[in-house]
Amino acid sequence: MGLCRFCGKPAGFLRKEHRECREKHNSGVFIIRSMVADSLSNSVDRDEILKIARESYISNEELKNLILNGLDEAIDKALGDNILTQEEEEKIKIVLLKFGFGVDELSSSKTYEKFIKALILRDILEGKIPKRLDIKGVLPFNLLKNETPIWLFNDVKYYQLKTYRHYVGGSNGFSIRITKGVYYRMGDFRGYPVEETELTKVDEGVMCITDKHIYFGGRIKSFRISYDKIVSFTPYSDGIGIQRDSTNARPEYFITNDGWFTYNLVVNLANRG
Ligand SMILES: [Zn+2]
Known part of the structure; x- marks a missing residue:
């Protein structure tokens, strides 16, 4: 029984x-x-x-x-x-x-x-620099002095567009006009994943967002991008696309699995001041 x-x-x-x-x-x-x-x-x-x-x-x-x-x-x-x-x-x-x-x-x-x-x-x-991140362990890159780490994404996939070409009809994400200090609703991010077939996976690693830069540290590539070197951000449900300010820079994509947070975070940090 x-x-x-x-x-x-x-x-x-x-x-x-x-x-x-x-x-x-x-x-x-x-x-x-x-x-x-x-x-x-x-x-x-x-x-x-x-x-x-x-x-x-x-x-x-x-x-x-x-x-x-x-x-x-x-x-x-x-x-x-x-x-x-x-x-x-x-x-x-x-x-x-x-x-x-x-x-x-x-x-x-x-x-x-x-x-x-x-x-x-x-x-x-609200114009404040958040200090809510408690990093355990050692970052794979050195932050500058007077720079505050705000968030750390683990297991981020880093992609580039296979061949560079000029966009005629826009990208695969949805476009949002950038205004100062705007919150983009969670629902806006549903169903626009990065289209990976068009892309080359370059590396996988840690992405740290500070008040001044985006850092990426992978097995092959490590770099830092200053917000003022980025001309556009494209929101996706699972990550973010960026275009650097250089004539032959290929669009780059970071899959963080949280497009809502990544986009709101990065775009509002880039538009600060
Ligand atoms: Zn019972």
């Missing part, structure tokens, strides 16, 4: 769960997730959530994942029209605090990473 994986009581011959228990569990998951996803409009009632979790056989670990998933939804919703406001930031922090998330749990969370990215973009849009 197997035991129910939810309530722990005998579940019957060759059975691992009671149907009612599973349904109760699933509905608890749904309710908690929705409550947290709504936490920027309605404050989250911790006791209520803990009660639902208990009654729905949701373990502590599962609950924490659910809360992060719900927050992810809340952050996406907020980033759909604008960058996170101070008020929204506080509300998210309160939820994380209420459920006792530790530094380790957060540093490995994609949701928390997105949250920090949004705060970094807000800093830049």
Whole structure:
């Protein structure tokens, strides 16, 4: 006789769960997730959530994942029209605090990473140099004095266009007029990946974004580009394309797997001052 994986009581011959228990569990998951996803409009009632979790056989670990998933939804919703406001930031922090998330749990969370990215973009849009990056290990390049590293992308693929040719009808990305200090919505980045067939993969490595340069450090190539040497940026869902200010410079592409953040970050840094 197997035991129910939810309530722990005998579940019957060759059975691992009671149907009612599973349904109760699933509905608890749904309710908690929705409550947290709504936490920027309605404050989250911790006791209520803990009660639902208990009654729905949701373990502590599962609950924490659910809360992060719900927050992810809340952050996406907020980033759909604008960058996170101070008020929204506080509300998210309160939820994380209420459920006792530790530094380790957060540093490995994609949701928390997105949250920090949004705060970094807000800093830049407000004219501040963000200091939210804590680099562990040694960078494969030397930063200049008075230069602040703002973000580090790992496992970035670096491509160049196979043969140089002048664009007649534009590029594969979508075009955005550059204005000072503008946030480009998350939804704008859906479905415009870099078209890799046209490109040569040159290298793979680390890309560091500072307040003054874009650095790339790979196995074969390492370089630094000053923002004022870039004439155009092309947004993609998975990265960014740049064109350097030189007659025979080929378009270059960096696949960071987060076009929304890369584009907002780099374009707003380039337009500063
Ligand atoms: Zn059961």
